[in-house]
Amino acid sequence: xxxxxxxxxxxxxxxxxxxxxxxxxxxxxxxxxxxxxxxxxxxxxxxxxxxxxxxxxxxxxxxxxxxxxxxxxxxxxxxxxxxxxxxxxxxxxxxxxxxxxxxxxxxxxxxxxxxxxxxxxxxxxxxxxxxxxxxxxxxxxxxxxxxxxxxxxxxxxxxxxxxxxxxxxxxxxxxxxxxxxxxxxxxxxxxxxxxxxxxxxxxxxxxxxxxxxxxxxxxxxxxxxxxxxxxxxxxxxxxxxxxxxxxxxxxxxxxxxxxxxxxxxxxxxxxxxxxxxxxxxxx
Numbered sequence: 312x313x314x315x316x317x318x319x320x321x322x323x324x325x326x327x328x329x330x331x332x333x334x335x336x337x338x339x340x341x342x343x344x345x346x347x348x349x350x351x352x353x354x355x356x357x358x359x360x361x362x363x364x365x366x367x368x369x370x371x372x373x374x375x376x377x378x379x380x381x382x383x384x385x386x387x388x389x390x391x392x393x394x395x396x397x398x399x400x401x402x403x404x405x406x407x408x409x410x411x412x413x414x415x416x417x418x419x420x421x422x423x424x425x426x427x428x429x430x431x432x433x434x435x436x437x438x439x440x441x442x443x444x445x446x447x448x449x450x451x452x453x454x455x456x457x458x459x460x461x462x463x464x465x466x467x468x469x470x471x472x473x474x475x476x477x478x479x480x481x482x483x484x485x486x487x488x489x490x491x492x493x494x495x496x497x498x499x500x501x502x503x504x505x506x507x508x509x510x511x512x513x514x515x516x517x518x519x520x521x522x523x524x525x526x527x528x529x530x531x532x533x534x535x536x537x538x539x540x541x542x543x544x545x546x547x548x549x550x551x552x553x554x555x556x557x558x559x560x561x562x563x564x565x566x567x568x569x570x571x572x573x574x575x576x577x578x579x580x581x582x583x584x585x586x587x588x589x590x591x592x593x594x
Contacts, residue, residue, distance in 0.1 A: 403450030422458025424564025441502030517543025
């Protein structure tokens with residue numbers, strides 16, 4: 312049964328480019344319906360060069376807030392009037408909340424999603440087991456690194472096609488982070504590898520990774536969730552690694568976002584099952 316949209320309906324959404332593939336509306340609207348909350352969650356696709364103006368135009372609270380995905384996470388932090396420690400450390404925001412007084416609050420729940428996904432699908436993995444390799448050097452990579460360092464990772468290695476960008480990112484995060492040139496040596500004895508790039512989205516080839524150089528009990532996590540079993544994760548599994556999919560991370564970051572946007576914890580329903588069905592239907 313469809314829900315009526317009224318003048319009291321709380322409106323929130325997700326902004327990205329592209330964003331048509333996002334499962335966030337499905338997740339949040341399922342939670343809203345199950346909780347009986349008068350709210351709606353929609354997808355926005357502002358022009359890639361006009362996000363700042365779009366988001367600033369929402370200040371004042373007519374729209375309660377936005378989850379923010381690529382390529383807008385770093386801009387989202389820049390336009391905020393207040394930012395959480397997590398967002399500042401990550402150098403990016405995936406959540407903006409618009410207050411009635413015009414304030415724009417920035418937060419980053421990606422790290423919570425990543426740690427939650429690891430806990431759900433690789434429960435015996437620990438941040439102090441060995442080095443972490445993060446592929447990519449954008450906002451998602453920095454958010455992941457910040458969360459992993461906070462969880463106890465002693466060494467985070469950034470591997471990126473632009474080594475200079477990786478170096479700047481490592482410098483911003485302190486002594487636990489460093490940039491390493493791509494190659495097998497960058498994976499030596501690593502306990503976790505994270506694909507924080509968009510390579511593999513839509514079924515293409517994922518980034519190169521020397522899985523064979525990693526610890527035998529290592530874990531591979533892919534932030535891409537479409538397809539659920541990415542080419543990157545398939546290669547990791549063939550090499551004997553345990554795998555964590557991007558859908559677990561998406562749902563993990565969505566929960567604190569929902570609470571910030573709608574003022575209640577999400578109800579305990581099987582949103583993963585709903586997402587799996589949607590992914591299957593769209594193949």
